[in-house]
Amino acid sequence: MRLISLASKSMLNRKASVLLTLFTIAISVMLLLTIERVRQEAKSSFSNTVSGTDLIVGARSGDIQLLLSSVFRIGHANNSVSWDSYQDIKAQRGVSWTIPISLGDSHKGHAVLGTDSAYFEHFRYGKKQTLAFTAGRAFVNAQEVVLGSDVAQKMHYQLGQQIVISHGMGNTSFHHHDDNPMTIVGILAPTGTPVDKTVHVPLAAIEAMHSQPKSTPRMLGKPKQPAGHKHDHQDEHGHHDSHDHGHADEHEHHDSHDHDHDHDHADEHEHHDSHDHGHGHDKPDTIAVAVPAPADLHGDLIGEPKQITAFLMGLDSPLYTLQIRRNINNYKAEPLLAIMPGVTLRELWRMLGLVEKILLLFSAVVVLISLLGMLTTLLATLNQRRRELAILRSVGARPRHIFTLMSSEAILITAAGCTLGIALFYALIALAQGTLQSQFGISLSISLLSHYELMLIGVIMAAGTLMGILPATRAYFYSLSDGMSIKL
Numbered sequence: 449m450r451l452i453s454l455a456s457k458s459m460l461n462r463k464a465s466v467l468l469t470l471f472t473i474a475i476s477v478m479l480l481l482t483i484e485r486v487r488q489e490a491k492s493s494f495s496n497t498v499s500g501t502d503l504i505v506g507a508r509s510g511d512i513q514l515l516l517s518s519v520f521r522i523g524h525a526n527n528s529v530s531w532d533s534y535q536d537i538k539a540q541r542g543v544s545w546t547i548p549i550s551l552g553d554s555h556k557g558h559a560v561l562g563t564d565s566a567y568f569e570h571f572r573y574g575k576k577q578t579l580a581f582t583a584g585r586a587f588v589n590a591q592e593v594v595l596g597s598d599v600a601q602k603m604h605y606q607l608g609q610q611i612v613i614s615h616g617m618g619n620t621s622f623h624h625h626d627d628n629p630m631t632i633v634g635i636l637a638p639t640g641t642p643v644d645k646t647v648h649v650p651l652a653a654i655e656a657m658h659s660q661p662k663s664t665p666r667m668l669g670k671p672k673q674p675a676g677h678k679h680d681h682q683d684e685h686g687h688h689d690s691h692d693h694g695h696a697d698e699h700e701h702h703d704s705h706d707h708d709h710d711h712d713h714a715d716e717h718e719h720h721d722s723h724d725h726g727h728g729h730d731k732p733d734t735i736a737v738a739v740p741a742p743a744d745l746h747g748d749l750i751g752e753p754k755q756i757t758a759f760l761m762g763l764d765s766p767l768y769t770l771q772i773r774r775n776i777n778n779y780k781a782e783p784l785l786a787i788m789p790g791v792t793l794r795e796l797w798r799m800l801g802l803v804e805k806i807l808l809l810f811s812a813v814v815v816l817i818s819l820l821g822m823l824t825t826l827l828a829t830l831n832q833r834r835r836e837l838a839i840l841r842s843v844g845a846r847p848r849h850i851f852t853l854m855s856s857e858a859i860l861i862t863a864a865g866c867t868l869g870i871a872l873f874y875a876l877i878a879l880a881q882g883t884l885q886s887q888f889g890i891s892l893s894i895s896l897l898s899h900y901e902l903m904l905i906g907v908i909m910a911a912g913t914l915m916g917i918l919p920a921t922r923a924y925f926y927s928l929s930d931g932m933s934i935k936l
Contacts, residue, residue: 452856452860456860458833458836458853458857459857459860459861462829465825465829466825466861468825469821469822469825469861469865470861470864470865470868471865471868472818472821472822472865473815473818473819473821473822473861473862473865473866473868473869473908473912474865474866474868474869474872475818475869475872476814476815476817476818476865476869477815477865477866477868477869477870477872477873477905477908478869478870478872478873478876479811479814480811480812480814480815480869480904480908481869481870481873481897481901481904482873482876482877483807483808483810483811484808484811484900484901484904485873485877485892485901486884486892487804487807487808488898489892489893491797493574493640494793494797495790495793495794495797496573496574496575497519497520497573497641497642497793498519498571498572498573498641498760498789499572499573499574499575499576499577500570500572500576500762501571501572501760501761501762501789502761502762502763502766502768502769502788503760503761503763503769503772503773503776503786503787503788503789504518504519504758504759504760504761504786504787504789505529505537505758505759505760505761505776505784505785505786505787506518506525506529506757506758506759506784506785507525507526507527507528507529507758507782507783507784507785508527508783508784508785509525509526509527509785511785511787511792511795512792512795512796512799513525514758514785514787514792515787515789515792515793515796516796517551517757517758518549518551518757518758518760519642519789520642521551521559521561521642521645521646524551524552525551525757525758528755528756528757529755529756529757529758529759529782529784530754530755530781530782531752531753531754531755531756532781533779533781533782533784534546534548534756534759536781537761537772537776537779537784538759540772540775541768542763542764542765542768542771542772543761543762543763543764543768543772544762544763544764545566545569545570545761545762546566546759546760546761546762547563547564547566547567547570547571547759547760547761548562548563548564548566548651548750548753548756548759549561549562549563549756549757549758549759549760550562550563550651550654550753550756550757551757551758552615552757553613553614553615553654553657554613554614554647555599555611555612555613555614555647556603556614558596558598558599558645558646558647559642559645559646559647560613560646560647560648560649560654561646561647561648561649562649562650562651562653562654562756563648563649563650563651564650564651564749564750565586565749567579567648568586568594570760570762571643571760573639573640573641573643574639574640574641577639579636579637579639579643580636580637581634581635581636581637582597582635582636582637583607583634583635584607584632584633584634584635585633585634586633586634587633587634587648587649587650587749588633588749589650589652589748589749590650590652590653590656590748590749590751591628591630591631591653592630592631592632592633592634592649592650593611593630593631593632593633593647593648593649593653594632594633594634594635594636594647594648594649595632595634595635595636595647595648596635596636596639596643596644596645596646596647596648597635597636597637597638597639597644598638598644598645599644599645599646599647600632600635605632605635606632607632607633607634607635608631608632609631609632610629610630610631610632611629611630611632611647612628612629612630613628613630613647613649613653613657615657628653628656628657630649630653636648650749650750650751651749651750651751651753651756652748652749652750652751654753655751655752655753656751761786769788772786773786773787773788815908815911816911818865819862819908819911819912819915820915822858822861822862822912822915822916823915823916823918823919826854826857826858826915826916826919827918827919827922830919830922830923833923837850837923840853847924848924850920850923850924851920851921851923851924852920853920853923854916854919854920854923854924855913855916855917855920856916857916858912858913858915858916858917858919858920859909859912859913859916861912862908862909862911862912862913862915862916863909863912865912866905866908866909870897870905874894877892877894878894880892881894
C-alpha cells in the first residue's frame with residue numbers, strides 16, 4: 449500500500465505527461481467499446497429489420513437476393529408471384545396471416561410498396577414492435593398513401609397533400625402517373641428500418657395505375673367533316689363504338705325507334721353532340737381516365753392484381769415452418785422460393801464478417817498505439833527519475849521495491865484510463881443514441897458491459913501491465929548499477 453501511495457504521488461509530480469497518457473488510453477478504450485457495441489447492436493438491428501415473420505415467399509431466385517429485395521428494398525426481383533398462387537398458399541393449413549408486397553414503383557427516389565391493411569396489423573420490426581403513426585392513419589381506399597418517417601421529413605410532406613407515383617425504381621422513373629394523384633393520410637413513426645424510406649400504397653392503386661386503358665382519350669373538338677354525308681354518319685358511329693361501350697345501348701335505342709340515317713346533317717351532329725354531353729355527366733365509366741373514381745374503390749385495398757413481388761407469412765406454430773417451406777419450394781404451379789428471414793440474415797451477416805474483423809482490428813490497433821504511448825512516456829522519463837530512484841535506494845528501498853513501484857505506476861495509469869474510457873463510452877452512447885436510431889436504425893441501449901466487453905477491458909489491463917514491465921526492469925537494473933544494492 450505504501451508503494452501504491454508513493455507511486456500516486458510520483459505520478460502527481462509528473463501530472464502533465466501522466467494526464468496526456470491517461471487521456472490517450474481513455475479515448476482508445478472509449479473507441480474500442482463504442483465500435484464493439486455498435487457492431488453488436490448493428491448486427492442485432494440488422495437481424496431485427498423484420499421480426500415475427502416465419503417465411504418470406506417470392507419467385508425462385510437466391511435466398512439473399514429475395515431477402516434484400518423484399519425487406520431492404522435493395523436490388524430487384526427477377527420474377528413475380530401470381531395472385532392465384534398467393535391465394536392458394538394463403539389458404540393452406542397452418543398459415544395465420546400473410547402480407548402481400550408489390551414493388552417496382554417509386555416516388556422521387558423512394559421505394560413504393562403496394563400492400564393491404566394486413567401490413568399495418570401484422571408487420572413487426574425490432575423486438576416484435578408494431579408500426580405506429582406519428583400523424584394520421586392507415587389508408588382505407590385506393591387514393592390514399594402512408595409515408596415512412598424519412599420520406600415525410602426529407603420531402604417536408606404534411607397530411608392532406610397529394611403526391612404522384614412514378615414507374616421505375618430509385619431516381620430513374622420511366623413514367624409519372626400524373627393522372628392519379630394520391631392523398632397523404634398517414635405518417636409512420638421512425639423505426640430505423642427501410643420502412644422509414646418507403647411510400648406505402650394499397651395494392652388496388654398499383655393495379656389501377658398499371659392497368660390503365662390504352663385507348664386514346666376523348667377528343668375535345670369536333671373532327672373535320674369529310675365529304676359523303678351517309679358514310680360520315682357510319683364512321684362516326686364506329687368511332688363511338690370503339691371508345692364508349694355505353695353507346696351500344698344508344699344504337700339499339702336508335703334502331704328501336706327507326707331513326708332515319710338520311711336526316712339533315714346539321715341535326716344529326718347536334719343530336720350526337722348533345723348525346724355525348726349527356727353521357728359525360730351521367731356515366732363516368734365512359735370517360736377515358738387512368739383509374740376509377742375514389743368512391744368506386746372505397747374499402748377495396750386489393751383490387752384484382754395478376755401478380756405481386758413477394759409476400760410475408762406468419763404461421764400458427766413454428767412446427768409448420770419446415771413443412772410449408774418445403775411445400776412452397778416444391779410448388780408445381782410455378783417456381784417459388786420460401787426463406788426463413790432469421791436464417792438468411794445470419795447467412796448474410798457471415799458474408800459481411802470481413803467488415804467485423806476490420807473494425808475489431810482497427811480498434812485493437814488504436815488501443816495498442818495508446819499503450820505504446822504510455823510505454824514511451826515511462827521510458828522517456830526514466831532517465832530523469834534516476835535521482836529519485838537513488839534517493840529511494842538510499843532510504844532502504846530494495847531493487848524489487850523499485851520494480852514494483854514502476855510496475856504499479858503503469859497499472860494505475862492503465863486502470864485510470866480504462867475507467868475514464870468507460871465513462872466517456874456511456875456519455876457518447878447517451879448523446880448519440882437518438883441519432884443512431886433515427887438515421888442508421890441502430891438501437892444502442894445504455895446497459896452494463898457485456899462479458900465480451902469486460903474481457904476486452906481485462907485484455908487492456910493485462911497489456912498495460914506488460915507494457916510497464918519494461919521500464920520497471922530497466923529501473924531495477926539501474927538501482928543495481930548505481931552501487932547502492934543492499935547485501936544481506
